[in-house]
Amino acid sequence: MAGLLEKIRGNSSVHATLLDAEIRGRLAPTLLFSGPSGVGKRLFALALAQNLVCENLRSSELTNLGPRACGECGACQRIEKGQSESLLVVEPDGAQIKIEQARDILQFISLQKLGRARIIIIDQAHLLNNQAANALLKSLEEPPAGTYFILVTALAPSVLATIRSRTQTVRFRALTDDEIAEILGEKTDPWIVEAAQGSVENALRLSESVEEFRELDEAALAYASAALTRFPLAEVARLKDLLKEKSAQGFVAGLILAGLRNGLRMQAGLKPRTAQQGWIDFAHATAGLSPQILGQLADTVLALPHEMARNIDRSLLLENLAIDLGHAATTANTHQSALLAGD
Numbered sequence: 001m002a003g004l005l006e007k008i009r010g011n012s013s014v015h016a017t018l019l020d021a022e023i024r025g026r027l028a029p030t031l032l033f034s035g036p037s038g039v040g041k042r043l044f045a046l047a048l049a050q051n052l053v054c055e056n057l058r059s060s061e062l063t064n065l066g067p068r069a070c071g072e073c074g075a076c077q078r079i080e081k082g083q084s085e086s087l088l089v090v091e092p093d094g095a096q097i098k099i100e101q102a103r104d105i106l107q108f109i110s111l112q113k114l115g116r117a118r119i120i121i122i123d124q125a126h127l128l129n130n131q132a133a134n135a136l137l138k139s140l141e142e143p144p145a146g147t148y149f150i151l152v153t154a155l156a157p158s159v160l161a162t163i164r165s166r167t168q169t170v171r172f173r174a175l176t177d178d179e180i181a182e183i184l185g186e187k188t189d190p191w192i193v194e195a196a197q198g199s200v201e202n203a204l205r206l207s208e209s210v211e212e213f214r215e216l217d218e219a220a221l222a223y224a225s226a227a228l229t230r231f232p233l234a235e236v237a238r239l240k241d242l243l244k245e246k247s248a249q250g251f252v253a254g255l256i257l258a259g260l261r262n263g264l265r266m267q268a269g270l271k272p273r274t275a276q277q278g279w280i281d282f283a284h285a286t287a288g289l290s291p292q293i294l295g296q297l298a299d300t301v302l303a304l305p306h307e308m309a310r311n312i313d314r315s316l317l318l319e320n321l322a323i324d325l326g327h328a329a330t331t332a333n334t335h336q337s338a339l340l341a342g343d
Ligand SMILES: [Zn+2]
Pocket: 053, 054, 055, 056, 057, 069, 070, 071, 072, 073, 074, 075, 076, 077
């Protein structure tokens, strides 16, 4: 049996840096793992916890990396099974992490430490409410010896500044298509790998309901492409109906965002990261927009899922974005024609 670390793909240089610091006794006691959701931040926090408590650290035979958790000793196994007396994992209770949960943490760190180290993982740390955060400030600033806080979030800018300033931020990135394909193994479908946008969580969800997500992809592409040349009335109506679920909203926003990023890539002379002709055409059409306009459009797209979650009318949001896309495209075309005329 192997330690959890060996089950994780991607972000290997981030992992190596932290494990190296840990082995040298230089690990910051309060860490903030930030980066897209579904890229293994929480799993790596658990792997790091294993390294901190393992009773039988051993050197890897394959590499010259430092000692790693064995995955087999009692301490390692209890971490993996979620039964470790050295680990406390805190998640939001409803929409927030509340003061009662902060008190549980304070109680946990006031007890006698049993193993080599004690780890508190706070998942979705951006949901710590003010009261809970205030109760934890002192402990986060200076945890007791051998105590480590690992805060995990996909929304680092939303973590309270008082918390952020007391942590060392570690940035995780989206996985590459090859890494996603490796995780999916036999189930690999090139469309899923691409649509997962670097998130293992997405890849697994897409694998479970491919048809549903393919329809979303098609509707999003039809909507975004049409918006560049005309007002997409029918496309808005279709897409709006498909965007009832939060996962669908995030997925579609991600697709349009990737389309805009591909526009930027083409501007820079790079190939678009998509194999789908429709999205290549979309990227080609948006490559004529100024980076500033592309940035503004990206901000609007990024805000979509949050605004939909706040129950703002979905049709209205899609119509507004369509108007922005159309306006940007018209401006760019006028500009391009002028340039071509001067050729
Ligand atoms: Zn072990």
